[in-house]
Amino acid sequence: MRMMRRVKLAIAAAMLAAAMGAPASSAVIVNASNVGYNFTIDYTGQVGGSTTNLVGGLGNFIFNGVTNSGLTYNFSYAITNDSSVSSRLTSFGFDVSPDATGAGSTGFFSSTNFNNNFPEGFGKVDVCFEADSNGNCTGGSGGLIQNQTGNGTFALTFSQVMNQVTLEDFVTRFQSINPTVNGSSSGIGVGALVSGGGGGTPITAPEPGTWLMLLVGFGLVGGIMRRRDSVALYPQAA
Structure with missing residues (x-):
């Protein structure tokens, strides 16, 4: 009985470590059934080689569905430059998988x-x-000034109908930072997924840290189970 309690505690510890010890996923996976799904990306400033809270942005996105016989995924965006210093947010981007052809x-x-x-x-x-x-996208004029929001849509087209599409590695470009931060007048905003909901239940891809925590936890469970089997085979003398 005591051994089973240890196993249960180890499993609970593994799950808690995976939930709390690993960073939130920054990848969003959608498919054709997730119409209306909305998610928010928080962009943390990276200027002059260091992270800063003086520069940043916020992106709100909505998946609007699939068109073009299933080849094109459509989204709406609202990007805000919420920096606390004067700056221009001139572009935003991300990686997409599978590769988009248009x-x-x-x-x-x-x-x-x-x-x-x-x-x-x-x-x-x-x-x-x-x-x-x-x-x-790494330079140019215009852009969102401090506290300004820009709205619009974007579409991603693929060579064939996809079961799902992954967006990750979100980033923005900042220029004309004044006063300079860490000795630089330009930098980027590194995006992280902070919320999402509606339109079905898209999958969020686990971060490497999550897998590591789970492996450590289940390794602990395996060790306890092996010890229990060993005790059962070779009980101590009374």
């Missing part, structure tokens, strides 16, 4: 680009949308 956007960020490199060590993203039309 994309387009309307509204404030009406220019679409593929495979642009974002600074601050973030690297390349599959698709991004900019306020300017210079063909580069």
Whole structure:
């Protein structure tokens, strides 16, 4: 009985560690049945090689459904520059899986680009949308000024009908930061999923830390079970 209590406690500890010890997922997976699903991305400033709360943004997205015989996934966006210093939010982007063969956007960020490199060590993203039309999401004029919100839509088209589509690695570009932060007048916002709901139940992809916590927890359970079997086979003498 005491051994079974230990097993139950170990399982509970593994589940709690996975829920609390790992960061929230920043990937969103949608399929054709998730029409109306909305999710919010919080963009934390990364300027001059360091994280800062002086620069940031907020993105609210809605999945509007599939068109073009199932080939095109459609979304609405509302991006806000909620920095506490003067700045311009000039673009936003993300990775998409499977790879999109086409994309387009309307509204404030009406220019679409593929495979642009974002600074601050973030690297390349599959698709991004900019306020300017210079063909580069990492620089340009215009953009959202402090406390301004830009609205519009974007669409992702695929070569064949997909069972589901994953959006992840969300990022924004900040320019004209004044006063400078960490000695720099430009940077990025690194996105994290903070909420989502409605329109069915999309899947959120577990972070690597979640898998690690689960493996450690179940390893502990396995060790306890092996010890119990050993005791059963070789009981101690009375």
